[in-house]
Amino acid sequence: MNKAQILEAMTTEREHFYDLLKPLSEEQICQPALVGGWSVKDVLAHLTAWEHRCAFWIIDGLCNKTPHLPEEGYTWEEIDRLNHDTYLDYEERSWESILNEAQAVHRHFYERLENISEEDILSPDRFPWTEGKSLVPFIAANTYDHFREHTAQVWEWMSQNTNLIQ
Secondary structure (H helix, E strand, O other): OOHHHHHHHHHHHHHHHHHHHOOOOHHHHOOOOOHHHOOHHHHHHHHHHHHHHHHHHHHHHHOOOOOOOOEOOEOHHHHHHHHHHHHHHHOOOOHHHHHHHHHHHHHHHHHHHHOOOHHHHHOOOOOHHHOOOOOHHHHHHHOHHHHHHHHHHHHHHHHHOHHHOO
């Protein structure tokens, strides 16, 4: 993948997710009916938190810092705890607040990637913390692949509950 394809995938998968939500009311979006008792609102908060983390990993890398992966105070083995703690951080926030943050985080990350050289994104040796990988798998896992995964989850829930569509 090149930079243009990455940016396109980010936009496309995000649009698919938002398009899926169009027929849902805010009440339905906030209903804790998904796996683990999450709501669609919680899923978007989760997606936003991971996109935000990834953006800061890259910013740290560009500043010649080694980011804390996945986040300071957590290891990859504690990913479930991190996701749960993220859920708790966002659970009381309104749908509008989460939606606004999601849009701002995405816009910031997208613009950041637009301004990074393609070589910085694609070179497997650019950042020591990527351990010989380019930024592509990090970007994919925290943007378009992640959105695709949760779009499928929300679609499954919606298709099993035809009353969700107004």
